[in-house]
Amino acid sequence: MTHPLFEIKDWKVYFPFAHGSLLRRVRGEVRAVDGVSFCVNRGETFGLVGESGCGKSTVARSILSLVKPTSGEMFWEGQNVREVPEFRGSAYRRKLQMIFQDPYASLNPRMTVGKIIAEPMEIFGLHSREERTLHVMRLMDRVGLDPRYLNRYPHEFSGGQRQRIGIARALAVQPELIFCDEAVSALDVSIQAQVVNLLEDLKAELKLSYVFIAHDLSVVRHISDRIGVMYLGRLVETAPTREIFEHPKHPYTQALLAAVPIPDPEKQRAKNRTVIQGEVASAEVFARDGEKKGCAFAPRCPYAMKRCTEEQPVLVGGEHQVACFR
Secondary structure, rough: OOOOEEEEEEEEEEEEEEOOOOOOOOOEEEEEEEEEEEEEEEOOOOEEOOOOEEEEEEEHHOOOOOOOOOEEEEEEEEEEEOOOHHHHHHHHHOOOEEEEEEEEEEOOOOOOOOHHHHHHHHHHHOOOHHHHHHHHHHHHHHHOHHHOOOOEEEEHHOOHHHHHHHHHHHHOOOEEEEEEEEEOOOHHHHHHHHHHHHHHHHHHHHEEEEEOOOOHHHHHHOOEEEEEEEEEEEEEEEEEEEHHOOOOOOOHHHHHHHHHHHHHHHHHHHHHOOOOOOOOOOOHHHHHHOOOOOOOOOOOOOOOHHHHHHHHOOOOOOOOOEEEOO
């Protein structure tokens, strides 16, 4: 039986919550990620999209232990990570790396580029000092940076160059799965295209897999093989990229796609639009109310019925899954 490269099941990340006066203290938990399940196949790019604050980045950060997960299971090639002793060490940690959103904040301004890229190799005890320097130079050349600049500092590089440094750092320990957390959102459009093309070239050359987190649907469509749509901590739809763009089933997915502008004015006017009302509900509201009852999207959904406010839908379907009673 062939297993996915990576998989999480019923993944949850809750944060303690408290506010009010000392005598009237309200306590609860903010459910940033509330039962997310998805898999990534070897050589695949899984896109994760949704509005800001829906929990996309928290999913990635908790998987890499930058944020402590509350519960859930994680599998690597079918084996439960928590149950296999060798997965608790550095050998497994090397398999997962991350490219962060902000190329200005994710690099230590007091370290040279060479030291930034070499640091993961030092942590995992890879190569001798001389070999690390050669490896850093090869990585810089691979991501489109002049190896002669390895002794320069991050402030001497542009935003696009800094993100290339972040990519080189992620590649330093030869990972198999890389989480790209809004990796191009802080860059100019022309630079975005260059970085996306670089990621695709590296994927083919090094046989990498990606979880590509973004809110720009045009970028996600270009780079992803499958897409998962998140809303308030839950996945509401997952499908192959072409299927989700041509036949979206969840009202929230339909609204997201309807918001993407089309360069042709006639096609823009003619396309069907799913308009959603109101604002995204605050996580604090759910924290105070305790258990989430019903679909989180129901208050904004144009097709909501009574059942939507009483029961919480789950993902159903085969290759194209949707969490909607319709």
